Amino acid sequence: SQKIEQNSEALNIQEGKTATLTCNYTNYSPAYLQWYRQDPGRGPVFLLLIRENEKEKRKERLKVTFDTTLKQSLFHITASQPADSATYLCARGDTGFQKLVFGTGTRLLVSP
């Protein structure tokens, strides 16, 4: 079965630094990867999508990369702020399959 692995340990960084979260996948490359943000007591909120044939995608302070050789996606938040503190979920999607496979998420804590 396809798996998504994210670091279960929380990532603690200082305000203003760049946060980098890792998402590793197994077996064949997914058609795309999606990143979501989840705040306590709330449902996940979609942030970014990157397709297999894209190396990098940006949206404001967010950047996602897709490395099919390393079987890995990196999620970067530049100039991080305390308001960026949340759990970030990575999910893989495959063409022809009507579901996303989610990782367990990585909690990010940005301190002032």
Place this chain on the structure above:
Amino acid sequence: EAQVTQNPRYLITVTGKKLTVTCSQNMNHEYMSWYRQDPGLGLRQIYYSMNVEVTDKGDVPEGYKVSRKEKRNFPLILESPSPNQTSLYFCASSLTPRGARSHQPQHFGDGTRLSIL
């Protein structure tokens, strides 16, 4: 405002007492899905529906039922709840994830925390 609404948000009940968690979306989405989220296991899909009257099992369907009589509603039914169904449940919707549009992002409700004693 575009949203997915789940009710109730919290429920404590006892083993064997049938319950229904409702889910409604106002975005005219064809695709709807139910997930459960457990510590260390992440989000796991229970059932999904590609459109009205079309439903299918996800990864963990045992002990659950769903129905899709209307496009906007997708209730989750626990006919005889057991303690191992204690979890945080999320409903999600999207445009149909098929073919060239298979990458559709999903819109999630804010969750229903179920405790089965």
